[in-house]
Amino acid sequence: MIRRLLLSFAALAVSPFAAAQPIAIYGDTVWTGTSQGTITDGMVVIDNGRIVSVGPASGGAPSGATEVRAQWVTPGLISAFSRTGLSEVSGVDDANDSGAGSSPFSAALNAADGFNPEATAIAVTRLDGFTRLAVAPEAQSALFGGQGFLADTSGLPGSIFRERVFAFVVLGERGASISGGSRPAAWASLRGAFDDVRFFGARYMTHNEGNVLTRMDAQALMPAVKGDQLILFQASRASDLAAIMDFKEQNPSLRVAIVGADEGWMVAGRLAELDIPVIVDAFSNLPSSFSQLAATSENAMRLSQAGVTVAIVNLDNDSHLARLATQIAGNAVANGMDFDDAMRALTTAPAEIFGMTGLGILAPGARADVVAWDGDPLEVTSAPKAVYIDGDAQPMQSRQTKLRDRYRTLDESQRPMAFKR
Amino acid sequence: MQFGKLCLVAVAALALAACEAPGSRDDEDAGKSPAENPFPSTYKPYPSQTLLIANATVLDGAGARIENGSVLIEGGKIKAVGADVTAPDGAVTLDARGKWVTPGIIDNHSHLGAYPSPGVDAHGDGNEISGPVTAEVWVEHSVWPQDPGFTRALAGGITSLQILPGSANLFGGRGVTLKNVPARTVQAMKFPGAPYTLKMACGENPKRVYGYGRGTTPGGAPYSRMGNVAGYRDAWIKAADYKKQLDKAESGGGDPPKRDLELETLAGVLSGDILVHMHCYRADEMAQILDISNEFGYKVAAFHHAVESYKIADKLAEYGACSSMWADWWGFKMEAYDGIPENIPLVHNAGACAIVHSDSDVGIQRLNQEAAKAWADGKRIGIDVPIEVAWQWLSLNPAKSLGIEKETGSLEPGKMADVVIWSGNPFSSYAKAEKVFIDGAQMFDRNDPALQPVMDFELGHPGEGDRK
Numbered sequence: 039m040i041r042r043l044l045l046s047f048a049a050l051a052v053s054p055f056a057a058a059q060p061i062a063i064y065g066d067t068v069w070t071g072t073s074q075g076t077i078t079d080g081m082v083v084i085d086n087g088r089i090v091s092v093g094p095a096s097g098g099a100p101s102g103a104t105e106v107r108a109q110w111v112t113p114g115l116i117s118a119f120s121r122t123g124l125s126e127v128s129g130v131d132d133a134n135d136s137g138a139g140s141s142p143f144s145a146a147l148n149a150a151d152g153f154n155p156e157a158t159a160i161a162v163t164r165l166d167g168f169t170r171l172a173v174a175p176e177a178q179s180a181l182f183g184g185q186g187f188l189a190d191t192s193g194l195p196g197s198i199f200r201e202r203v204f205a206f207v208v209l210g211e212r213g214a215s216i217s218g219g220s221r222p223a224a225w226a227s228l229r230g231a232f233d234d235v236r237f238f239g240a241r242y243m244t245h246n247e248g249n250v251l252t253r254m255d256a257q258a259l260m261p262a263v264k265g266d267q268l269i270l271f272q273a274s275r276a277s278d279l280a281a282i283m284d285f286k287e288q289n290p291s292l293r294v295a296i297v298g299a300d301e302g303w304m305v306a307g308r309l310a311e312l313d314i315p316v317i318v319d320a321f322s323n324l325p326s327s328f329s330q331l332a333a334t335s336e337n338a339m340r341l342s343q344a345g346v347t348v349a350i351v352n353l354d355n356d357s358h359l360a361r362l363a364t365q366i367a368g369n370a371v372a373n374g375m376d377f378d379d380a381m382r383a384l385t386t387a388p389a390e391i392f393g394m395t396g397l398g399i400l401a402p403g404a405r406a407d408v409v410a411w412d413g414d415p416l417e418v419t420s421a422p423k424a425v426y427i428d429g430d431a432q433p434m435q436s437r438q439t440k441l442r443d444r445y446r447t448l449d450e451s452q453r454p455m456a457f458k459r
Numbered sequence: 460m461q462f463g464k465l466c467l468v469a470v471a472a473l474a475l476a477a478c479e480a481p482g483s484r485d486d487e488d489a490g491k492s493p494a495e496n497p498f499p500s501t502y503k504p505y506p507s508q509t510l511l512i513a514n515a516t517v518l519d520g521a522g523a524r525i526e527n528g529s530v531l532i533e534g535g536k537i538k539a540v541g542a543d544v545t546a547p548d549g550a551v552t553l554d555a556r557g558k559w560v561t562p563g564i565i566d567n568h569s570h571l572g573a574y575p576s577p578g579v580d581a582h583g584d585g586n587e588i589s590g591p592v593t594a595e596v597w598v599e600h601s602v603w604p605q606d607p608g609f610t611r612a613l614a615g616g617i618t619s620l621q622i623l624p625g626s627a628n629l630f631g632g633r634g635v636t637l638k639n640v641p642a643r644t645v646q647a648m649k650f651p652g653a654p655y656t657l658k659m660a661c662g663e664n665p666k667r668v669y670g671y672g673r674g675t676t677p678g679g680a681p682y683s684r685m686g687n688v689a690g691y692r693d694a695w696i697k698a699a700d701y702k703k704q705l706d707k708a709e710s711g712g713g714d715p716p717k718r719d720l721e722l723e724t725l726a727g728v729l730s731g732d733i734l735v736h737m738h739c740y741r742a743d744e745m746a747q748i749l750d751i752s753n754e755f756g757y758k759v760a761a762f763h764h765a766v767e768s769y770k771i772a773d774k775l776a777e778y779g780a781c782s783s784m785w786a787d788w789w790g791f792k793m794e795a796y797d798g799i800p801e802n803i804p805l806v807h808n809a810g811a812c813a814i815v816h817s818d819s820d821v822g823i824q825r826l827n828q829e830a831a832k833a834w835a836d837g838k839r840i841g842i843d844v845p846i847e848v849a850w851q852w853l854s855l856n857p858a859k860s861l862g863i864e865k866e867t868g869s870l871e872p873g874k875m876a877d878v879v880i881w882s883g884n885p886f887s888s889y890a891k892a893e894k895v896f897i898d899g900a901q902m903f904d905r906n907d908p909a910l911q912p913v914m915d916f917e918l919g920h921p922g923e924g925d926r927k
Contacts, residue, residue: 129663129792159790276921304921321821323927324576325607325917332921354821358790365828368888373926418828418888419835438789438799445805446840448773455770 060085061426062099063410065111068092069378071385071399076378082111084406087429092400108423112381112415113400114169114407118317118349118388119270119297120360122171123157123189124149128357136357137176137183145205145231145251146258147184149175155189155197159358161436164191166361167415167422169407172392174270174297177208181217181224182231182251185258186270188392190407192427203392205262209282210273210298210329225281231256232289235263265291268392270317275329276301283308295391298353299341300333306344315347315391319354320370338383339375347390350383368416380416498599500649502638504535504875507899511546512880515555520562520854520869524847530560532876535899540870555880561850562869563618563639563877563895565857566823567736568763568783568816571609572602572622572645576820576916586625587632591669591681592694594657595720596632598624602645607914608820611927613639613903614911615824616885616892618877619650621861623658623763626738627668629681629690631658633724634736636861638877640897641912654862656760657728661687661739661748662794688747695755698725734760734862736783740794742770749778761814761860764788765806766798772809781812781860785822786829786836803830803852804837807844814860815852826853831886846886875899 061084068080070092081095083103091097099105125134135152153173163171169191177183183206189198208216213224227250234241234248234256246253261267271282273296283305286294296302297317302309309316320338325331334340342348350370352362367380375383389398396404406429413420425432444458491499510532517528519540529544530537546552573585584601587593602622612620617639624631634656637648662684670682681687701722708715716722727733735752739745739762752759761781762768766789768775768782775782784806789798807813815830817823834849858868867875876899882891895903904910908924917923 127790127793127796162789301921321824323824324611324820325920325922326576326578326820328577328579330577331917332925334922334925334927336926354819355788355791359787362787365832365888369825369828372889372891416888418831419886421835421839441797442769442799442801442805442840445769448771448809 060090060100060103061106061429061431062103063106063108063111063408063424064095065410066109067414068111068400069113069381069415070401071113071382072401074401080111082400082408084408084426084429087406089400089402089404089406089408091402106410106424108410109413110411110415110420111400112167112409112411113385113398113404114409114425114427115167115364115384115415116170116172116388116394116398117163117168117351117360117363118172118391119174119351119353119356120171121173121176121357122159122163122360123153123155123173124175125357126154126157126159137178139178141179143252143255144177144180145182145184145255147175148187148202148258149173149184150187150198150201153187153189153198155193155195158437160191160193161433162358162438163361164193164425164432165422165434165436165439166364167409167411167425168361169409169425169427170388170394170397171360172203172388174204174206177206177212177216177272179216181208181213181227182206182255182259183208188394190427192430192432202261202267204268204270204295205259206270206272208272210275210278211327212272221278228285231259232263235260262292265293268293268295270295270297272297273329274298274300274327276304276332278329279305279309283312283314286312286314297351300330300337302346303334303337303340303344304332306341306346309341310345315349315387316341317349317351317388317391319352320350320366320373320375321352321354335369335373338370338380339373342375342379342383347387348379348383349387349391350380364416365418368418371416377416498597498646498649500651501644501646502640502642502649502651504898505640505900505902507532507535507876507896507901509533509547509550510899511544511550511552512555512560512878513546513552515558515560515880516884517870518559518561518847518850519871520850521871522848522851524845528560530870530878532878532896532899535876537870537872537874537876537878539872553880557883558893559881559883559885559890560870561616561879561881561885562854562867563879563897564616564826564853565861565868566612566617566620566817566826567761567814567857567860568818569612569620569622569823570625570818571612571620571820571823572604572606573598573624575603575606576608586627588627588668591629591665591679591690592721593628593632594630594694594722594724596624597635598622598632598658599635599645599649602635602637602648604642604645604648605915607917608823609639609641610912610914611820612823613895614892614905614927616827616879616881616895617823618879618895618897619858619861619863619867620823621656621736621857623656623736626658626660626664629660629665629687630694630725631660633733634658636863638897640902641914650863652866654732654734655724655727656734656736656861657724659691659735659737661737661744662741663792664738665690684744688751691751692754694725695729695751698722698729699755702726702729728757729755731758734860736761736763736860738763740764740766742767746771746774749774749780760862761812763816764795764818766795766802768811769799769802769805770797772806772811775806776809776811779812781814781856782806783814783816783857783860785818786815786832800832800836801840801842803833804840804842804844807849807852808837808842812856812859813852814856816857827881827885827890828888834886846884
């Protein structure tokens, strides 16, 4: 009870304009992400930032409720890996805080410091049904990219709801190159960094430099090394994934997830056994590098069938088009993945990986992140009609919709376009 | 040596001939001397059978939709399309109930082969960045036919594609149009008789690559967009002069000028034989390019990327330039900042020529879905384009931009039988290209591993022959 009250309070604190009255959202199809499964002719009632009930529409809406009708209703989608909000224009250095190639620091870089909730990509991502983001820094100065965080997509101040949720570490080809030129160099850096942390007291007693990490970086990496914080490794080749799993077995307390994992299907059984979740881009089916020779569009499906927790993301453009993860998940279904698994890859799986309690599901008591769609969310032709974050109806405008509306007609006979808003 | 001029005249004459007789280009490359056409197409259609694809939803690509329709393929050509086509004796009938049949997709912006997989430095052959004007290079000399990307594109229903040089240069070089058939040589992929194209680029790329010397050298011109424009005009002035000398020699007024690969290509544009495909994001820059084309008397076939075409769709319609667009890419660079998902339907709605392109070895695998996104986003703002009309963004319009619309791009009698059978409505995440025919020959079958090409590079690798 106390916990519930606290949670409600927290929800109110995050959302000062929480709806004063309940909202009943009807869906021809309601995908819950829970044991309730998919409800035909269902209804989700939200109130005070929380989901109050999930059930058949025949239950009827509470009196005074605002009623919303949609074809599909789903939990707010969760992007499991992106740089959304870290850059306004990726190619403009001054407007991009994703990575810091010239920084003396690495593991200590806190991506949250670079987040701008008003970045225009946030609204664009929200308009496609994503209400939560796991945001990772880019690893540019060392294989330790820094600290990732969780945010909502309301665009409001305070939309980061958890900082330093994971340590981002890049292995594989990129990790090799950034560590000096080889995989052995990357692993030497990784093991050296772990030693720096484990012998922190002695190593940094008299100076600021360890074998690999500065004092500040070692301090920042400490929770991950202790197993108190998730380590998100980026790697693609099966042998790299195997090396990560060896490392996990040697250090059983570590909490590990992997992003990329293009060849993950080759080691799927072991990933499942070690309970290591993966975040994949299910479009990857080309030998784009020598680390992706076995890439296949069935990767997500095979991993999922092997019992691995799978989240699906867009790694091709992760700052401005994280929203395309729905299309990618739909294609994973076309390539054999179970529809529910594909939906879970956008909801419950990321919630599980990052410990987002009460998100990614439609269940009484859960946070009221809800999306009302005009069709199957994994269809390229579908889009949200309404998006709720912690019970708040979100604005369905973005800089893109403003440009669109300005240029919907090109009549300049009376006044220039610049007067049209 | 008059061959520069001769070649141009020959191409023009043949283009005219092709307009009168669809599909008549097949042998025209063979009719030219090596001096006239140094890298002729050696493509020959693979054996095909007389095939009736029956009971399908047919989008003919020219704007019609036929329920329970049939497509008859004979001799590698489309023989008939309609609701009551019957199979001639000896024809194979394929019951395609529940399936959709469309013309093959044509991607007019690809770098497959020139930037192949794996994307290692040794394979980076798409940009001749040695200078801002490299009209002398031909991208076909960079195309590695073993790029596994070609097979992925085939599985996505791509039957023809234009390979372009990159956009580092003001003039990037000649593009090449290919049939998407696996081959030992690029010549065996070249679309017979397709006109050559010229890649040009606006905006940020040329001024960044040259002016700022990629951050390492003082660099050279252009440093700015005004430098870009001066660079185009300067080159066109030289080309116009070269063409004048060619024309003079042609009419018996003296010796032709010394051969110059760069100026031969540019003069070919001024003669109307080589089609300009121009990378350009911003509306204001496109408008300036139109003026430049009028100044020098050439035509822009298509603007590529064209993320701001929606701002000047009226002007593009009036001029008659196509826009080759992504469905939703935006924000990755300053000149892509104003990209919107409704760009394609807004351009279409203004009466301009809209094309869905990929510029990507990933995007090329599902251009049908890219079109579907744009189609649906248009519908939401009241631009309700029937699917059968929207399909022109994928086949007929790109064919027009490449000058091959008399041969392919729609399912009309006499045209090449470049055909895709889809598992369902191709404007869906769940639809798959099940069978792909190029000139009537089945080159891909999703359900038959024997009809799934595997490139040399993939042999002996862990992914060999796997489902892609």
